Amino acid sequence: MSTAVSPKILELGALRRICSGCSLRELCLPAGLDNDAIAALDEFVQKRQDIQPQEMAYRAGDPASNVYAVRLGSFKSYRMRKNGDIQIIGVHLPGELFGLDALASEQRQVYTEALEKSNICALPVGDLERLSHQIPAIGRQMMRLMARELNNSYEEHELLANDSALTRVAKFIWRYAQRRQQVGLQYRQFDIAISRQDLANYLGLQVETVSRAFRELRDRKVITASRSKLEILDPDALQALIRKE
Amino acid sequence: MSTAVSPKILELGALRRICSGCSLRELCLPAGLDNDAIAALDEFVQKRQDIQPQEMAYRAGDPASNVYAVRLGSFKSYRMRKNGDIQIIGVHLPGELFGLDALASEQRQVYTEALEKSNICALPVGDLERLSHQIPAIGRQMMRLMARELNNSYEEHELLANDSALTRVAKFIWRYAQRRQQVGLQYRQFDIAISRQDLANYLGLQVETVSRAFRELRDRKVITASRSKLEILDPDALQALIRKE
DNA sequence: GCGGGTTATTGACCCGTATCAATTTGTGCA
DNA sequence: TGCACAAATTGATACGGGTCAATAACCCGC
Numbered sequence: 001m002s003t004a005v006s007p008k009i010l011e012l013g014a015l016r017r018i019c020s021g022c023s024l025r026e027l028c029l030p031a032g033l034d035n036d037a038i039a040a041l042d043e044f045v046q047k048r049q050d051i052q053p054q055e056m057a058y059r060a061g062d063p064a065s066n067v068y069a070v071r072l073g074s075f076k077s078y079r080m081r082k083n084g085d086i087q088i089i090g091v092h093l094p095g096e097l098f099g100l101d102a103l104a105s106e107q108r109q110v111y112t113e114a115l116e117k118s119n120i121c122a123l124p125v126g127d128l129e130r131l132s133h134q135i136p137a138i139g140r141q142m143m144r145l146m147a148r149e150l151n152n153s154y155e156e157h158e159l160l161a162n163d164s165a166l167t168r169v170a171k172f173i174w175r176y177a178q179r180r181q182q183v184g185l186q187y188r189q190f191d192i193a194i195s196r197q198d199l200a201n202y203l204g205l206q207v208e209t210v211s212r213a214f215r216e217l218r219d220r221k222v223i224t225a226s227r228s229k230l231e232i233l234d235p236d237a238l239q240a241l242i243r244k245e
Numbered sequence: 246m247s248t249a250v251s252p253k254i255l256e257l258g259a260l261r262r263i264c265s266g267c268s269l270r271e272l273c274l275p276a277g278l279d280n281d282a283i284a285a286l287d288e289f290v291q292k293r294q295d296i297q298p299q300e301m302a303y304r305a306g307d308p309a310s311n312v313y314a315v316r317l318g319s320f321k322s323y324r325m326r327k328n329g330d331i332q333i334i335g336v337h338l339p340g341e342l343f344g345l346d347a348l349a350s351e352q353r354q355v356y357t358e359a360l361e362k363s364n365i366c367a368l369p370v371g372d373l374e375r376l377s378h379q380i381p382a383i384g385r386q387m388m389r390l391m392a393r394e395l396n397n398s399y400e401e402h403e404l405l406a407n408d409s410a411l412t413r414v415a416k417f418i419w420r421y422a423q424r425r426q427q428v429g430l431q432y433r434q435f436d437i438a439i440s441r442q443d444l445a446n447y448l449g450l451q452v453e454t455v456s457r458a459f460r461e462l463r464d465r466k467v468i469t470a471s472r473s474k475l476e477i478l479d480p481d482a483l484q485a486l487i488r489k490e
Numbered sequence: 491g492c493g494g495g496t497t498a499t500t501g502a503c504c505c506g507t508a509t510c511a512a513t514t515t516g517t518g519c520a
Numbered sequence: 521t522g523c524a525c526a527a528a529t530t531g532a533t534a535c536g537g538g539t540c541a542a543t544a545a546c547c548c549g550c
Contacts, residue, residue, distance in 0.1 A: 079399055079403065081403065081407075082488065085407075087399075087402065087403045087406060087407065089399045089402050089403075100392075101392045101395060101396070103388050103392070104385070104388040104389040104391065104392030104393075105389065105392055109396055109399075110399070140349070143348055143349040143388075143391075144349040144350065146349065146388075146391050146392070146395070147345075147346045147348070147349030147350055147391070148349075149395060150346060150391065150394060150395060150398065151346070151354055153395065153398035153399075153401075153402070154324055154332075154334045154354075154355070154398075156398075156402060157332065157334050157398070157401060157402070157405065158324065158326065158332045158334075160402065160405035160406055160449060161332060161405055161446070161447075161448070161449030162326075162330075162332065162449065164536075164537090165536075165537065195497070195498090196497070196498060196499095197497075197498090201406070202406075203406070204405060204406030204407065205537080205538090206537070206538055206539080207497085207498075207499095208498090208499080208500085208537085208538080208539085209536090209537055209538075210498095211498060211499050211500080212499085212500085212537090214498090214499090215499075215500085226498095226545085226546090227497080227498075227545085227546070227547090243327060409506080409507095410506075410507070440527070440528090441527070441528060441529090442527075442528090450507080450508090451507070451508055451509080452527090452528075452529095453507085453508080453509080453528090453529080453530085454506090454507060454508075455528095456528060456529050456530080457507090457529085457530085459528090459529090460529075460530085471515090471516090471528095472515085472516070472517090472527080472528075
């Protein structure tokens with residue numbers, strides 16, 4: 001869970017190494033590191049880690065010692081309800097960070113589990129804190145990322161409080177595609193590793209309802225979808241669905 | 246909106262003054278300031294501010310220059326949807342902070358509006374940042390508060406994704422009472438300034454449904470409620486309602 | 491490539507909550 | 521003190537999505 005090879009003092013060079021290894025655009029780009037420099041340093045990276053489907057990055061109760069960057073694959077985060085059911089609260093895609101709450105609490109509050117064969121990069125909180133000290137932009141950027149997560153959660157509130165089943169599914173697909181686009185991945189045609197069951201759970205619906213929403217979108221020729229393969233045929237129609245309440 | 250009377254350098258004494266004036270338990274207590282010391286300094290405080298019902302602490306788009314502490318009264322935070330509807334995303338009670346996103350973004354993302362005659366204390370972000378520099382515990386505590394907001398949002402996700410109308414209302418009342426208890430306010434009998442309409446909006450329900458939920462709770466002798474007056478008659482029954490399902 | 495088990499889809503029916511409409515209860519202001 | 525408007529409540533009905541049950545598609549290991 002922790003690789004104790006971090007140098008006593010981290011300087012910009014070390015930061016670059018971490019960034020390049022983790023596709024850490026989210027943290028590094030806004031801190032003003034240039035892309036080529038990062039790419040050039042790709043081999044120096046430590047702390048990369050393969051992770052298998054169903055394997056957990058961490059469980060609720062674990063010490064929160066790292067923030068993670070998704071390099072490849074995808075993850076779901078969920079809480080355990082008192083009755084043993086799970087509630088999925090987020091999905092993490094390549095180029096994104098997860099486990100940010102580690103910056104603020106000793107113990108993990110949620111579970112985060114790989115949805116497919118994935119690869120992550122662990123950033124020890126201690127190192128990050130030392131970095132923030134030297135490069136204030138890093139600390140500010142982490143704050144900003146937490147704030148963005150909060151704003152995301154408000155959008156989800158909106159979705160869960162107001163939107164029809166069809167709109168929820170349409171929004172999920174749309175946002176998923178947007179997020180892929182943002183990190184330079186294919187966004188018209190891609191895999192969604194999350195199961196219908198998990199998706200339903202996340203969106204506050206039943207599997208059957210999600211299934212019917214997919215069929216509706218297929219019937220309307222907005223998407224094609226079979227299991228995890230998904231293609232957006234008509235982005236405008238998809239957006240239209242979302243705007244209209 | 247901003248009172249420019251902060252000294253160049255803030256030391257512990259200044260912090261105490263800010264805290265005492267704002268009932269800033271959330272920020273100050275975990276930073277290790279003792280309660281009596283704070284109370285004794287109550288008169289020194291600047292930056293307090295009365296605010297009328299319907300008046301806004303800030304609007305989306307405003308520069309985010311302060312974090313606020315509720316000293317008296319209550320507030321609702323909401324987003325504006327594209328269609329002009331609002332989505333209430335949170336309620337703020339005495340002793341709590343709001344507008345924490347100011348620590349991370351230039352512009353406000355949400356609106357925050359007084360639900361009743363209230364009094365707040367504004368904490369300029371600049372001052373807070375200077376403070377964090379001198380007293381690291383403050384910075385950490387702010388991080389922690391943001392993380393807690395995130396965790397709250399996960400609980401709301403759970404509620405919106407799974408719970409029946411009755412359970413949602415019961416949970417709202419229960420949590421509201423808990424929060425009052427935490428800051429030493431009456432929690433068996435109190436006012437909820439939020440209207441049924443706003444409550445419905447927040448909980449993802451219709452007004453009529455909220456009304457019926459209240460009637461149900463009244464019929465079961467769990468609470469008494471008329472408009473904003475609320476009394477919890479049977480806390481155990483209320484908790485039971487929440488646990489089941 | 492063939493089972494066996496899991497995941498997704500489809501259909502029929504039902505229930506909880508939305509919606510529409512009508513009162514009732516408050517509340518703030520003259 | 522009472523009037524007028526807003527907020528809350530209550531009732532009747534409709535509908536979206538939940539639930540239950542059966543089938544189909546897919547995937548994985550052998």
